[in-house]
Amino acid sequence: MKLLVFLLLPCLSLSDVSQGFAKCSRFFLNNDPPQFTPEWGNTVQEICQCVWYNDNNNNKQIMYLYATLYNTDWRIPIYSAYMFNGRKSVGRCNPWYIEPQLDDPNAEPCMAPNGRKTRNNQAVNSDYVGQDPNKPSYDRGHLYPVQHTYDPLSMLATSTLTNAAPQDSEFNRVQWNNHEKNVIGDLEDCDKAYMVIGVVPDHSKPKLNNRVTVSKYYWRATCCVKNGVYTGQGYFGPDNNNRVQQLSITALQTQLAKDYKPT
Template sequence: MAHLCVVLLFLLPAVSMAEVTSFTQCPQFFTGGLPPTVLEDKLDNNRYQQICQCLLDQNEKPEYFYATLYDTRNKIPVYSAYEFHRAEVERDDRWYVEPQLDGGTLQCMGGQNKIPMANRGQHQALNKDYDSSGYDKGHLFPVYHTHTTDTMLSTSTLTNAAPQDPNFNRGQWRHYEEDVAALLQWECDGAYVVTGVIPGNQQIGDGVRVAQYYWSAFCCFKGSEVPHSAGYIGPDNNGKVQEVEMKQLEGILSDHYESEFSIFHGTC
């Protein structure tokens, strides 16, 4: 278990090594505008970066699609949060990076050529880290939960991915994504989803941490009914994805981070 010094921060911009947008710019991806617990490492103020994941539109203005808390030490996300919508979209994995994490100036995600060559990969994963590793780039916000081409493209950034066992990625976790999509599509008028990973001890490439567990939670709204939620967690070895109560999932995360971890802050 990692020994991290963490505290709760709500809607406060991170001390940043670059101009990475804080969650104050994209509260629409969180229930009640409040993000899940934002971690802080008091020994490294730049470790956890708040990213409002965006692409530039035709007018060179940022269009936001979801939010990610990114761990620049482990080079994987802590979680990605999004509002659920789904439609059939043709997949195109271009695999962007977040240039501003490594000293680039591009406002949104882009190619690694937007990062000064000497800085590439200092604080985030690159495609080469996955080459011959035996691991998939496992989406946290999955393509299967998108509804437009631009949203689909925005999920294929390495700040929204962690090394994932290919059998688990294409097996049990894929089944979870499909089952939850069907549930949310038919049972909810609106829903928010947060998906994250618990890092393990193994690394690939240049210090990219392999996930030990994948976890996810949703908050479902239906008319005037009280919102309801569910949590899921599965080991990244093609083990079974288990449904758990929200308090149980938050307890697991709190134990790992050694501080209270809240996903929906009691909204669900």
């Protein structure tokens, strides 16, 4: 199993820039994306998440806004990485998009509406609708959350299903939502702030729509750069008390080394 857990944490990133992240390596500390290949479900795709926009001359351009490592077997992301640029008042876009290039290498590189088509290598909206009311309810839980975005384009870019995984609805809307708000206060005074947010899959539970692996828990690693000093902090949730637990980077990497192993 090639599992370089240390490299998942931005304050400890040491790996070489991979070709897939070449256009968005700036979202990792020192331009060094982590390398991660799980032993079970080992088909991964590096995605530079982007949107189209028109420049001042009305020419169509691509803007890269964050990076995602996506597992096409699980149909959920392993992690998304971005730089926190301060919270501004940004509205929310309800539609969700997909990444056409995951199923068609010749497709355009940025997110697009999916329509009614089922995709082999990624989740689609229909995977989340029509859930059995007698079973646990799952939201499309953001990794890069809307409340950490800073303008309409960055907000829009988070609304791709490659940046989401099935997350317990109550936990997503209460505990994890409050955690995302609290992180803003922790990082607002940083000169630069890097984040990596990931999903540990729960293979003991049925897949959503028999296609999409649900999350065991979400985790977050932050790296604050202030006056040349690097400070890291780890989080994961839900823990055994259905809360978000704060812990050191070292403790988080120990937790991930254990929980990413197949059982």
